[in-house]
Amino acid sequence: MGKILVKDIYCEGQTVSILTEGHRISKIASHIDVPEDKDTIVLDGRGKAVIPGFANMHTHAAMTMMRGSREDEKLQKWLEDIWEMETRLDEELVYWGTKLACIEMIKTGTTFFNDQYFFIDAAVTAALESGLRGAHSFVFLDLGDRAKMLDQRDECERKYEKAKEWNPLNIFEIGIHAPYTVSEDNIIWACDFAQRHNLKVHIHIAETYQELEDCKKIHGCTPVEYLDSLGIFSSNVIAAHCIWLSENDIKILGKNHVNIVHNINSNLKLASGYKFKFQELQDAGANICLGTDGVASSNNLDMLEAMKTTALVQKAWRKDPTAIALKQLIASATRNGYKAFDLDGGIVREGALADFSIINIDNYSFTPCINFDANLVYSAHSDCVETVVCNGRIVMKDKVIEGEREVLEQVRKLYRKIVR
Numbered sequence: 001m002g003k004i005l006v007k008d009i010y011c012e013g014q015t016v017s018i019l020t021e022g023h024r025i026s027k028i029a030s031h032i033d034v035p036e037d038k039d040t041i042v043l044d045g046r047g048k049a050v051i052p053g054f055a056n057m058h059t060h061a062a063m064t065m066m067r068g069s070r071e072d073e074k075l076q077k078w079l080e081d082i083w084e085m086e087t088r089l090d091e092e093l094v095y096w097g098t099k100l101a102c103i104e105m106i107k108t109g110t111t112f113f114n115d116q117y118f119f120i121d122a123a124v125t126a127a128l129e130s131g132l133r134g135a136h137s138f139v140f141l142d143l144g145d146r147a148k149m150l151d152q153r154d155e156c157e158r159k160y161e162k163a164k165e166w167n168p169l170n171i172f173e174i175g176i177h178a179p180y181t182v183s184e185d186n187i188i189w190a191c192d193f194a195q196r197h198n199l200k201v202h203i204h205i206a207e208t209y210q211e212l213e214d215c216k217k218i219h220g221c222t223p224v225e226y227l228d229s230l231g232i233f234s235s236n237v238i239a240a241h242c243i244w245l246s247e248n249d250i251k252i253l254g255k256n257h258v259n260i261v262h263n264i265n266s267n268l269k270l271a272s273g274y275k276f277k278f279q280e281l282q283d284a285g286a287n288i289c290l291g292t293d294g295v296a297s298s299n300n301l302d303m304l305e306a307m308k309t310t311a312l313v314q315k316a317w318r319k320d321p322t323a324i325a326l327k328q329l330i331a332s333a334t335r336n337g338y339k340a341f342d343l344d345g346g347i348v349r350e351g352a353l354a355d356f357s358i359i360n361i362d363n364y365s366f367t368p369c370i371n372f373d374a375n376l377v378y379s380a381h382s383d384c385v386e387t388v389v390c391n392g393r394i395v396m397k398d399k400v401i402e403g404e405r406e407v408l409e410q411v412r413k414l415y416r417k418i419v420r
Contacts, residue, residue: 001392002039004354005032009045010361011348013372018050020354023392028350041394043387047362051376052330052346053111053355053390054303055337058202058240058261058291060117061127062089062097064104065411066296069419075208075270082296086118088418094119095126096414099407101301102130106401108302108382111355111390112337112345114238114261114291116175116202120159124170131395133355135341137175137202140182140190149186156193169391171341173200173238179223180211184230191232200236200341203227206249207241208272224249233258238340240291242281243273250277254284259340262332264310265300266293275317278310278324278332287340290333304382307333311377326373354392359384 006018017032018025034040070081094117105113115123116137127134138156142148156174163172174194176182182190194201206212206223219226224245227233233256240261242253253260262276282288290306292298307329314323335346338353345353361369365380388396395401 002041003034004041004043004389004392004394005034006043006045006050006358007032009358010049010372017045018348020389020392023354025348025350025352025354025356028348043358045358047360048358048386049361049366049372050348051109051357051359052334052348053357053388054109054333055289055335055340055346056105056110056113056291056301056303057238057259057289057337057340058263058293059101059113059115059301060294060296061101061113061115061123062094062117062119063294063296064100064301065093065097065415065418066294067299070296075210075272078270078297085418089118090417091119091122093414093418095122096407096410098123098126099130100411101295102127102132103401103404103407104301105132106130106388106390106396107385107399108300108304109357109359109385109388110301110303111357111388112341112343114173114202114337114340116177116240117294121162124163124166128167128170131169131390131393133169133343133345133390135171135173135200135202137173139175139177140186141177142183142186143181144183149183152186153189153193156190160193160197160199171200173202176201176203178204178207178211179227180214187227187232188230191230194236195234198236200238201232202238203240205239205242206244207267209244212244222246222249224252228252228256235259235287238289240293241267241272243267243276245277245281250280250284250286253281254286257285257287259287259289259336261289261291262310263291263293263298263306264313265306266297268309268313269299270297274313276310276314278314282328287336288332289337289340302382303333304377304380307377326371326377329377330373355390357385357389358387360386 004020019027112133114135138159174190215223235257238259242260292301338346345355366375
């Protein structure tokens, strides 16, 4: 892998040049001289800025196949319809759906995504071909079916062995759909497997009020308390949603340094809740990240939009315009996600992973540039993203992604296999 030299670009209040060598940022300085040969790509940064790559910490990538398929439905009906469609999933649908998701994420500045979906081999192939960094869950979802429980354990072991040959861009993790869709025995087995092999665990928790009430009736406690009684919590857990939490739940999640993923647009659209305890969880010791959830509920994978909505809703329901600071918000969409996977990325600095976006600031959204972060989050849209570098490789240059047209055509042809 060669070098990338970005000349004269705006970065945190100053104009600098940035050099990447291999997979990392090797130098940031006011001026950098390198031989401009066939192994060095030179990019002109004038009129542009560099920002860290976004980390979308909870999504179901191949759900792009279902975009707009179930609108204005009650949550239970929506879930039943989605699960019915998912019975028709196959390798081909997941491959092309994930390819489309990767295009959308690249176009909107995401360089790392945390996926929980089916047909993991197809998803990994699609992500690798797209050049994105991705964590891919082997998903446990048994609904109490004993035969399915045992089958999933066997398959998990096989997939894990196969994953040892994956490209380092792809990370194997354990996915537990939710405490109400996975049997207690399987939750314990899956988390023990993850602990033995030092794997992350990706799980939905406390997403809806109904889930909370059902858990109290069945187990006599909250979903967080129930899972804590099984001993699953640690800094290796990535917990999606966590909307319906008690004070004790917050203490448990914070004490165990759990990584919490807030998915505001999905939560709002499905009317599952909006009073996310961002500050309380962070103060308790949890690592707060942002995600989009799947396109079937959020309709897009745009992390800039997720940041803005998160900030506005936090300020609104708390009746406090100081409820969330810009630096804190941006960290939750960038380096906190990388931190959840023990990766040195989501930040533009020497030695960090070369995962970043070059955005156009020579436009109305960044004029005047009194506060760059405010312009980025509250004024700009993701069409400001022009070039994206992931792992030291350019995956989009001047808004062009190689093979994009074929992906769009394939999805338009195939989506009717699943959406009827």
